Amino acid sequence: MQHQSLLQKLQHTFLSPTDKALWMLALPMIFSNITVPLLGLVDTAVIGHLDSPDYLGGVAVGSMITTFLFMMLLFLRMSTTGMTAQALGAKDKVLLARAFVQPFLLAVLAGVMILLFRHPLMEGAFHIVGGSQSVLEQARLFIEIRWISAPASLANLVILGWLLGIQYVRGPVILLIAGNLLNIVLDLWLVIGFGWNVQGAATATACSEYFTLFIGLYLVWRVMKRWGITFSLLTSSWRGDLHRLLSLNRDIMLRSLLLQLCFASLTILGARLGSHIVAVNAVLMNLLTFTAFALDGFAYAIEAHSGEAFGARNREKLLKVWRAACRQAGLVALAFALLYALTGEHIINALTSLPELRQLADSYLGWQIVLPLVAVWCYLLDGMFIGATRGRDMRNSMAIAALGYGLTLLSLPLLGNHALWLALTVFLGLRGVSLGWIWHRYWQRDAWFSSSSH
Numbered sequence: 536m537q538h539q540s541l542l543q544k545l546q547h548t549f550l551s552p553t554d555k556a557l558w559m560l561a562l563p564m565i566f567s568n569i570t571v572p573l574l575g576l577v578d579t580a581v582i583g584h585l586d587s588p589d590y591l592g593g594v595a596v597g598s599m600i601t602t603f604l605f606m607m608l609l610f611l612r613m614s615t616t617g618m619t620a621q622a623l624g625a626k627d628k629v630l631l632a633r634a635f636v637q638p639f640l641l642a643v644l645a646g647v648m649i650l651l652f653r654h655p656l657m658e659g660a661f662h663i664v665g666g667s668q669s670v671l672e673q674a675r676l677f678i679e680i681r682w683i684s685a686p687a688s689l690a691n692l693v694i695l696g697w698l699l700g701i702q703y704v705r706g707p708v709i710l711l712i713a714g715n716l717l718n719i720v721l722d723l724w725l726v727i728g729f730g731w732n733v734q735g736a737a738t739a740t741a742c743s744e745y746f747t748l749f750i751g752l753y754l755v756w757r758v759m760k761r762w763g764i765t766f767s768l769l770t771s772s773w774r775g776d777l778h779r780l781l782s783l784n785r786d787i788m789l790r791s792l793l794l795q796l797c798f799a800s801l802t803i804l805g806a807r808l809g810s811h812i813v814a815v816n817a818v819l820m821n822l823l824t825f826t827a828f829a830l831d832g833f834a835y836a837i838e839a840h841s842g843e844a845f846g847a848r849n850r851e852k853l854l855k856v857w858r859a860a861c862r863q864a865g866l867v868a869l870a871f872a873l874l875y876a877l878t879g880e881h882i883i884n885a886l887t888s889l890p891e892l893r894q895l896a897d898s899y900l901g902w903q904i905v906l907p908l909v910a911v912w913c914y915l916l917d918g919m920f921i922g923a924t925r926g927r928d929m930r931n932s933m934a935i936a937a938l939g940y941g942l943t944l945l946s947l948p949l950l951g952n953h954a955l956w957l958a959l960t961v962f963l964g965l966r967g968v969s970l971g972w973i974w975h976r977y978w979q980r981d982a983w984f985s986s987s988s989h
Contacts, residue, residue, distance in 0.1 A: 553859040557836045563704050565832035567711035577719045578736055581726045592666070593673020593733050600660045601681055604649070606795060608689055610787035611642050612696040614780065617924040619700025620842020624849070632764050632772035634700065635755065637780050638693045640773055646686030653682045673733045680737035684744035691744060694751035698758070702839050706754045714747035786926030790933040797940050797962055801955055804947070812952050815895045818886050822903045826871045830914040833864040837918030845923045848984045860915050868911035875903045902956040909960055912967030920970060923983065928973050936965040
């Protein structure tokens with residue numbers, strides 16, 4: 536009897552209704568995220584089997600430039616989720632319509648600007664990246680076609696953010712899986728079947744982005760009809776508090792820029808330490824990426840739930856969501872740390888067959904065990920602050936973390952590659968600590984639910 540009551544107590548603690556609601560949103564997002572590296576894998580496999588390495592190099596360079604540029608505009612997804620979740624909490628259909636229309640128009644405008652100015656943007660990026668002329672020529676062919684879908688790619692970020700914010704669980708999953716599956720099918724058909732090479736890979740991605748856009752708009756319209764949001768309300772909702780959206784997006788963009796620069800510098804500094812170091816770091820970063828996919832699912836779930844609690848000014852619900860997220864994501868982070876501790880060597884052996892890389896990777900395996908336990912808190916707190924649309928705090932936290940990262944890199948002559956992994960650990964740790972401290976200060980002053988438009 537006592538044993539049974541202990542089990543019930545544990546179940547109530549670790550699988551409360553809030554925990555289950557969090558998993559309902561987090562789990563589909565984790566599975567959807569897995570389709571992203573799968574797409575990259577298919578791209579590499581299809582292009583990698585062509586008769587020249589220049590094709591693969593061109594797609595790699597073109598994809599890297601595209602990812603960097605579009606990741607800089609990821610604020611469109613993040614700000615939309617926060618504002619939509621708050622409108623949901625406030626049960627305000629005017630705010631729900633505005634949370635979609637304003638960022639959607641901004642995304643399409645930004646996409647059109649990228650499309651119109653793609654040639655100077657491309658040449659500027661090639662000047663920074665460098666490389667052989669033949670590889671850059673293939674990258675040019677890739678970008679010429681790929682960036683035709685810029686308006687759709689950025690509009691899809693807003694659609695994804697809005698569906699997450701309104702907690703329509705199936706929507707984001709349908710979008711990510713349908714888009715990526717079509718991309719894979721078109722990749723095989725156009726590159727191998729029609730022999731379009733790099734242009735085939737770019738066309739496949741561009742087509743799948745527009746396909747995803749049409750599905751996304753249909754899903755959004757269905758949800759809006761359920762909420763009684765009419766077409767006339769949509770056409771008038773582009774007006775309103777536009778200043779808030781622009782200042783929030785500015786702060787999140789600066790945060791994203793700092794994040795991108797820190798991660799890009801890891802690769803650049805690793806390359807200066809030698810080809811073996813940059814290769815082994817690329818292998819080990821796969822482990823961090825998979826951890827991030829799992830923990831990102833919880834970050835998305837927190838954005839939606841904490842934003843809803845913020846919109847409803849519900850202190851108790853917010854604390855329940857936070858505690859549930861700490862429990863569930865903490866357990867997942869611990870599971871990853873144990874997995875890497877027990878089977879890390881086997882995972883590395885599966886990722887590379889080169890004996891020198893395997894041996895070198897063993898020296899840095901300890902960092903992969905520590906990183907999930909350090910990183911989990913910054914992912915969760917990011918979700919909390921996105922839900923509250925506190926962009927300035929996120930920007931300031933990222934600046935503190937970037938400063939700590941830069942100072943830790945001073946140990947590079949002494950520690951070598953260990954300094955890079957230490958700097959990354961400090962960077963992720965400081966993001967969590969600084970956001971935690973800022974949140975604690977708000978909570979002490981009972982100011983968390985005050986205006987977040989700063």
